[in-house]
Amino acid sequence: MLEMTDEVILSMCKQNHSRGQVFTWLMQQYQQRIYWHIRRLVVTHEDAEDVLQETFIKVYAHLHTFAGESAIYTWVYRIATNESLKLLRNRKKFLMTSEEESARLISQLPAASDNNAEEILLTFQAAILRLPEKQRLVFTLRYYDELSYQDISEVLGSSVSSLKTNYHLASTKVKEYLKTHG
Amino acid sequence: MKKDFDNIGKKMPYKTPEGFFDRIAEQTLAEAERREGLNKARPFPRTTIFAMAASISLLIVLSYFLVFHRQADEKPWAPEKTIVIASVAKEEKPETVKPMEDEVPAAQKSTAKPAAKAPEKQKLAKVKSPETVAEVLASFSDEEIQLLAALADTDLQVYEQTN
Numbered sequence: 001m002l003e004m005t006d007e008v009i010l011s012m013c014k015q016n017h018s019r020g021q022v023f024t025w026l027m028q029q030y031q032q033r034i035y036w037h038i039r040r041l042v043v044t045h046e047d048a049e050d051v052l053q054e055t056f057i058k059v060y061a062h063l064h065t066f067a068g069e070s071a072i073y074t075w076v077y078r079i080a081t082n083e084s085l086k087l088l089r090n091r092k093k094f095l096m097t098s099e100e101e102s103a104r105l106i107s108q109l110p111a112a113s114d115n116n117a118e119e120i121l122l123t124f125q126a127a128i129l130r131l132p133e134k135q136r137l138v139f140t141l142r143y144y145d146e147l148s149y150q151d152i153s154e155v156l157g158s159s160v161s162s163l164k165t166n167y168h169l170a171s172t173k174v175k176e177y178l179k180t181h182g
Numbered sequence: 183m184k185k186d187f188d189n190i191g192k193k194m195p196y197k198t199p200e201g202f203f204d205r206i207a208e209q210t211l212a213e214a215e216r217r218e219g220l221n222k223a224r225p226f227p228r229t230t231i232f233a234m235a236a237s238i239s240l241l242i243v244l245s246y247f248l249v250f251h252r253q254a255d256e257k258p259w260a261p262e263k264t265i266v267i268a269s270v271a272k273e274e275k276p277e278t279v280k281p282m283e284d285e286v287p288a289a290q291k292s293t294a295k296p297a298a299k300a301p302e303k304q305k306l307a308k309v310k311s312p313e314t315v316a317e318v319l320a321s322f323s324d325e326e327i328q329l330l331a332a333l334a335d336t337d338l339q340v341y342e343q344t345n
Contacts, residue, residue, distance in 0.1 A: 020211060027207040035203070039196055049202070053210050060214035109195070117195035124190050144192055174187075 006072050013063045023060050030073060031056070033145060034080045040128070040140045041084040043108045051087055055080040074154040077147070081137060081155060098132065105129045120178075127177035128170075135170035138163050143171075 009026070012018045034055060039048040058079050066075060092101050106126045113122060128136055137156060141147045142163075149160045156163070226234075319327070 020215075023211055023214070024207055027210060031206060032203060035198075035206075036194065039194070043196075045196070045198055045202075049206070052206065053213060056210045057214045057217060060211070061218065112197075113195040114197040118193075120190060121193055121195035124187070125195060143187070178187075 006068060009072060010066065010068050013066070019060075019063065022063065023056070026059065026063075026072070026076070027056055030076050034076060037077065037140065037145060038080055038084050040125075040144065041081075041136070042087055043105050043129070044112045047087055047091075051080065051083045054083045058083070070154045071151070074147075074151050077141070077145075077151075077155045085133070102130050123178060123181050124174070127174040127181070130177065131170050131173060134158075135166045135173070138166040139170035139174070142167050 009022055012022045031052065035048060035052050038051045038055070039045070042048050042051060055076065059076055066072070070078075088101070091104075096104075106129050109122055109125055109129075113125075128139060131139060134156075138152060141152045141155060142149075147155070149163050152158075152163050153160050158166075319330075322330070
């Protein structure tokens with residue numbers, strides 16, 4: 001069986017008839033990772049489902065124009081991140097501060113969570129949601145998705161050194177929050 | 183990385199509906215194909231159509247204001263208005279003066295010699311000059327002076343011109 005490398009995917013995309021096949025393969029390959037990445041940012045399942053659909057619809061629409069300058073999965077992550085941020089900005093009310101926006105997301109946590117979820121998991125998510133946007137993105141991509149700083153740099157368009165600083169700040173803040181609330 | 187949050191790990195507190203990941207790929211592909219079909223039916227993206235409509239509206243509004251302001255600029259301003267009114271007044275004066283001239287010789291018959299045709303012409307010419315306006319005003323009836331006063335009230339410039 002043909003191994004689905006980025007090159008193979010790109011060459012298949014050029015042939016329009018196999019586009020659906022490639023898309024289905026891409027979704028099966030990445031949908032869970034991308035879903036959880038989105039879910040950590042937008043909290044509720046309904047929003048995560050919407051953003052996941054929008055993300056892969058964009059992937060489908062632009063697959064044939066994808067130049068292959070970055071890995072496909074970092075490209076998909078970038079689209080998912082941008083779509084998530086777009087939804088959060090649309091939801092954010094006029095003149096709402098980032099602290100208020102974080103509080104809104106944290107208030108959705110109990111309803112969005114499993115009833116049997118451990119309290120520490122909720123506190124940990126609340127600590128992440130309290131972080132500034134950039135730190136939150138770097139932290140979740142690094143901690144949960146285990147992306148390399150180079151890959152995160154491609155996803156977020158920031159320098160590696162800036163990402164390392166942001167991750168360090170984020171993990172310090174999360175630890176402090178867990179100490180006081182955990 | 184893991185050492186920092188060893189007691190937590192990567193577990194998530196969230197739940198997802200059962201079978202969600204089994205159906206989402208199919209649903210998304212169907213939606214993507216549907217939207218592509220719509221985009222093919224529509225030669226321009228919706229945003230482009232909105233942008234074009236907005237540009238055309240802006241052009242219409244701008245051109246309206248440009249034309250409107252140009253017309254406003256072309257409208258005579260006060261000095262030109264004065265000239266127009268003054269010239270109208272000058273044209274009208276001989277007509278109003280003429281019947282007066284008929285009356286004036288009648289009134290002045292005892293004091294003045296009968297006016298010849300040539301002096302009449304000179305008199306008409308003199309009426310136009312500002313020096314003889316006082317004489318002409320003196321020969322106006324009360325009603326005519328009231329009319330002139332009313333005109334002077336409505337348009338100060340006409341008043342100034344006639345004085």
